Amino acid sequence: MKSFKSLLCGTAMCAAGAAHAVDLEVTHWWTSGGEAAAVAEFAKAFDERTEHTWVDGAIAGSGGVARPIMISRITGGDPMGATQFNHGRQAEELVEAGLMLDLTDVAEAEGWRDIVHPVSLLDSCTIDGRVYCVPVNIHSWQWIWLSHAAFDQVGVPVPTNWDEFVAAAPKLRENGIVPLAMGNQPWQASGAFGVITIALAGPEAWAAVSVDKDAEVAAGPVYAKVFEAAAAAREMRQGSNVQDWNQATNLVITGKAGGQIMGDWAQGEFQVANQMAGTDYSCLPGLGVNEIISTGGDAFYFPKQSDADVEAAQKELASLMLSKEVQVAFNLKKGSLPVRGDVDLAAANDCMKKGLAILAQGNILPDANQTLSPDTLGQIEDLMTEFWSDSSISAADAQERYADIIANAD
């Protein structure tokens, strides 16, 4: 049946005059307005610059919904042409099981090791010296977004770092403004905790715990400070009765909340609401304490297929995604940072430029997705969501359980 189908396709293509052209299905979970516009840039470039066709396989409902579908298609013997995952270890076992296409020859021919910046992104794609994915963008968690309207209303200058923000919180509360907006989705709590950790404990301590899995540091005094701060932030978020992250961002946009700790994707919401960075809202990288960018983001993997034509098309798409023009077009729409340092993003807004400057200085850390397994991250997420919503759990208890998870991390 399969051979009959490919025969049919072959005939159809010969009739169209385009030899070896392939329909490549690409799955991803980019469905919101800005995201869909960004992925359309990939599709456009692929359709125009190669003889192949981009078949869009968007899966609605965020990565948590999409990833199980993608994985079951790959393991179930119905692989797509290419698929999105986050940078890091989500597809690790699929690669180890030999289900992903080896891109090493493309990477070496084009010198990816020289153009991908930071190079740690390529390391995340590399297993046993072979390259298996293409990083396409950088999304950093390390931001706090502040509402000028909220601070103007209570007559406090807009904070420039976390300590000033904490000091201003009681004033906001008195005036019926929620100091810290945070939705109830679990990943928001654990993400915000990560940001507070890097800001207050510093990158070294964070790396000792999240990269080297040193449980002693996690149980030590530096992290104790972080858990105290998180317990204080827990009080500040009281009253933000929303679920989704963009609803929480909306509280900041409308001045009902003072600030929100959220990754740079929140920027799109401000843009849609016609807010200007610097006049309507401020963004502080690393909570204004440690200016740093964590290099999370998205990468594309190419599941192995038996057809040589498909394989050639997959490699063409891989090299296209990393090309200069496509990187610029895609990342401007997406609001993320490009994965190569040699492109010009003149059209970027203030906050994006701040991010680019930090990136150029090399103040970068890997994302937790790159260093910890989904299982460990899930356990941390459970702990964090429990801790952030239940005031009866003390900072010390939470820290003990956190250290326990790190000790057992794989």
Added chain:
Amino acid sequence: MAKIAAIPMILTALCVFVGGTLWTVVYSFTSSKLLPKTNWVGLDQYERLWNTNRWIVSIENLMIYGICSLIFSLVIGFVLAALLDQKIRFENTFRTIILYPFALSFIVTGLVWQWILNPDFGVQNIVRSLGWASFEFDPLYNQDIVIYGILIAGLWQGTGLIMVLMLAGLRGIDQEIWKAARVDGIPTWKTYIFIVIPMMRPVFITTLVLIASGIVRVFDLVVAQTSGGPGIASEVPAKYVYDTMFLRQNLGQGFAASTMMLLAVAIVIIPWAYLEFGSRKRD
């Protein structure tokens, strides 16, 4: 001949259900991550499971939800049926209204009640705007009572069907029995409790099975209404299994949790089945 015709069915049942179950139990003793592998770790997965706070909370929630949903479904369902049975006017209309929620899926039910119970838009807001400013009703945002918020939605969706089944059962009772009870001067409520209910045993068994399956299915209601929150206060075991297996890429842990669920169901079902079917053979 009939046996030969049943062979495909028997094979399917053996391979898919029994085989799948055994496979799951076997692999729960491995450290499988994203893909099933046979690196044995003994009871490690179970040890971790029972040391996980979220799992304990899930079990507690299922117990509370299960017991409450069983009692309230039966009581409310029967009372509504008994009321409708009083030969009232517009019985059809009432029956339709009460049964209607059953036509909605748990996902829709969950979303509807998420809005109704939202303190800023729903019941609390309405009562407050009527002038009772200190009124507080926000079960979905209160850890201690969130499971009851889910219970309300579950009951709203499910009781209608129970009521209809009960009503059918009540209508099946011979009118002569009612007449005899009246002649003997037995009050109506006593007739219901001591004569009619014991006669409705088959209906009660059916409703019991339906309610029990509803309790096990509670997964999607939670996902739609609270996604386990606030914190982990409304987590349920099925959601733990789904999350660990598909989101956290830890098959071994998910298998261990689902094996525990199977064990729990078996503990309830086996004695019941023994009593129900074992005694029949002796007759």
